Amino acid sequence: MKRHLSSIVLAVVALFVLSGFAAAAEVWSTDIVIVGGGxxxxxxxxxxxxxxxxxxxxxxxxxxxxxxxxxxGGMSGAGHRFQLAAGITNDSPEIHLQDMLREGYYENDLRLAKRFTENAGAAIDWLADLGCQFEFQPNYQEHTIQRFVRSHPYPGTGIAIVQTLEKAAKDAGAxxxxxxxxxxxxxxTSGAVIGVQVTKKDGSIVNVMADRVILATGGFVGNDELLNRFAPEIMAMxxxxxxxxxxxxxxxxxxxxVGASLENMQFIKVYPTGSTTKSGQDVYTRFYVPCLEGGILVNREGKRFVDEKAAFARIYDELVKQTDGRMFVIFDSKQAERVLQADTPFILGWSNEQVAKDMEENTLIGRFDRIADLAAAYNIDAEALEETIANSELSTAPFYSVEIGPNMMFTLGGIRIDDDARVLDVNGQVIQGLYAAGEVAGAGHGGNYMSGNYVAYAVVYGRIAGINSANDVLN
Ligand SMILES: Cc1cc2nc3c(=O)[nH]c(=O)nc-3n(C[C@H](O)[C@H](O)[C@H](O)COP(=O)(O)OP(=O)(O)OC[C@H]3O[C@@H](n4cnc5c(N)ncnc54)[C@H](O)[C@@H]3O)c2cc1C
Known part of the structure; x- marks a missing residue:
């Protein structure tokens, strides 16, 4: 099905002369171009x-x-083999959808959420059939019926998923x-997408002509211009x-x-876990580790403002209402002893030994003999804080504290697509030749993300875009 190269070269040269593109030394041709390898x-x-x-x-x-x-490496879906093997037979795409809509604050692009939940369980089985190993992990409270799996080996990463897909793609000839x-x-000239321009590592340019292009370029959490444009309130924090x-x-x-419409770009997944060491390194503070031992969260007014054991999303929703979007986790020396024995260290990426060392050196975790000193260090209302501590389980100095603010993880909006993954323009019309899938077209999630839904969403819509574009080309 490859296009005939020589006939295209002339067309491309004419096109670039007309459009003002830099003419490329090379022209390649294929049926389908995919942009992005997640x-x-x-x-x-x-x-x-x-x-x-x-x-x-x-x-x-x-x-x-x-x-x-x-x-x-977490994925969620209804009715997959790992859920059934765990004896859970009462789940359905409809229940998964209702969970997703509730957790997305009903801001979801409903068609995308529906098609996703109808295919998410099958996507997990499909990956398992390709050779990916998964472990069922039934401990995610936002799912009313447990349906979360984590890939193996390399737990806590997506390496196994990527390796499985890369091998399968190469085996199939990609x-x-x-x-x-x-x-x-x-x-x-009609606006249809007919290829891409690519810059190689050596800086040379290739024009790749294709019948279909699939954008799978992921989100924009690393792009301040887009974040400032679409989520100024979050950036202000x-x-x-x-x-x-x-x-x-x-x-x-x-x-x-090329005229595509964007939707839900203002929604960013932000966790209430962002802290910075004195040397300027951003870290992910697991505030819940000391809070499980009786530690508390307070605002600059020295008051507790949320149930410390509430779900992350609820704590984040309250955090953004606090002065400067900041909170302080505080725990005492008895609780600190238990924090240092936690299975998951207090700071992501640190060992318990590193946490213990920092409690001595205070590059991140502040240590104070008096509450008044702690309050002064973080500009917290001292009188109110004294009263809050007196009414808590905290009693034994020294006291420890870390300042925490918003921590951006990934983006929840994106290019508007239909549920066949075809990109739509501002009038809702299909842009011929162009598909999009994954985080670049993430509006199915709505205003918030549910554990395991994003990798599964990327697989589901990647599959849909792949199947549909191949159908276009081959039939
Ligand atoms: C720390 C962390 C933990 C997470 N944990 C989970 C989890 O457990 N479960 C879950 O469901 N979700 C999780 N997520 C979210 C999830 O990982 C992503 O939303 C999902 O993997 C996105 O997949 P994707 O294929 O759309 O994009 P990506 O996997 O990001 O792939 C996009 C690719 O496109 C490439 N690219 C971009 N632009 C271009 C270009 N112009 N030319 C060529 N290539 C380009 C990029 O380099 C990248 O490799 C997590 C995210 C983070 C950051």
């Missing part, structure tokens, strides 16, 4: 290649994986080019970034340039 792009590559289409996937980084690789940055979408800062949102610029 869960969405790789899933599309597997499906389209298995269907018989000629596929080129371009990844800007030296390895595939994107945010999927650094994720926790051509994967790393260190290739897609910089433009090429359109014809001077948030930390816990997510993958390599996610620069190139896909949004590419799509906007």
């Amino acid at each position: 869960a969405a792009g790789l899933s599309a590559a597997v499906e389209a290649s298995q269907a018989g289409a000629d596929v080129m996937l371009f990844e800007k980084l030296p390895i595939v994986g994107g945010s999927t690789m650094v994720s926790g 051509n994967i080019y790393t260190n290739h940055l897609v910089t433009e979408l090429i359109t014809d 001077n948030p930390k970034v816990a997510g993958d800062t390599r996610l620069q949102g190139e896909g949004f610029y590419l799509a906007e340039k």
Whole structure:
């Protein structure tokens, strides 16, 4: 199905002369171009290649994986084999959908959420059939019926998912080019997308002509311009970034340039976990570790403002209402002893030994013999704090504290697509030749994310985009 190269070269040369694009030294041709090698792009590559289409996937980084690789490797779906093996047979896509809509504050693009939940369980089984191992983890409270799995080996990462998909894509014949940055979408005079312009590692440019292009470029948590444009309230709180800062949102610029509509761009997944060491390093503070031992969260007014054991999303919703969007976790020396024995260390990426060392050196965790000193150090109302502590389980000095603010993880909006993953313009019309999948088209999640839904969403829509684009090309 590859296009005939020589006939295209003339057309492309004419096109670039007319459009003002830099003429490329090389012109390639394929059925389907996929931009981005995370869960969405790789899933599309597997499906389209298995269907018989000629596929080129371009990844800007030296390895595939994107945010999927650094994720926790968690996936959620109804009715998959691991849920059934655990004896849970009363789940359904409809119940999953209702959970997702509630957790997304009913801001979800309903068509996208519905199609996702109808296919999420099957996506987990599909990955398992491709060889990915999963463990059922029934301890996620926002799911009314437990349906969360985590990939193995390399628990707590998405490495197994990425490796499985990369192997399957290559086995099916997909051509994967790393260190290739897609910089433009090429359109014809009708506005249909007919290819991409790619910059190779050596700086040379290739024009790749294709019948279909799938954008799977991930989110924009690393792009301050887009964050300031779409989420100024969050940026005003001077948030930390816990997510993958390599996610620069190139896909949004590419799509906007060809007239695509964007939706739900203001929704960013932010955790109430962002702290900074004295040397300026952003860290992820697991405030719940000391809070499980009786530690408390207070605001600058020295008051507790939320149930410390509430779900993350609830704590975040309250955090943003506090002065400067800041809170302080405080615990005493007896609680500190138990914090240092926790299975999950207080600071993500640190060992308990590192936490203990910091309690001595105070590069992050402040140590105070008197509450008045703690209050002064963080500019907290001292009188109110004394009263709050007197009414808590905290009693034994020294007291420990960390300042915490918003921590951005990933983005929840994106390019508007229909539930067949076709990109829509501002009038709701399909932009011919262009699909999008995954975090770059994330509006199905609404205003908040539910554990495990994003990797599954990327796989579901990557598969849909791969199958549909192959159908377009082959039939
Ligand atoms: C720390 C962390 C933990 C998470 N844990 C979970 C979890 O356990 N479960 C869950 O469901 N979700 C989780 N998420 C969210 C989830 O990982 C992502 O939403 C999902 O993996 C996105 O997949 P994707 O394929 O759309 O994008 P990505 O996996 O980010 O892939 C996009 C790829 O496109 C490439 N790219 C971008 N622009 C270009 C360009 N112009 N040219 C070429 N290549 C380009 C990027 O380099 C990247 O490799 C987590 C996120 C983070 C940051």
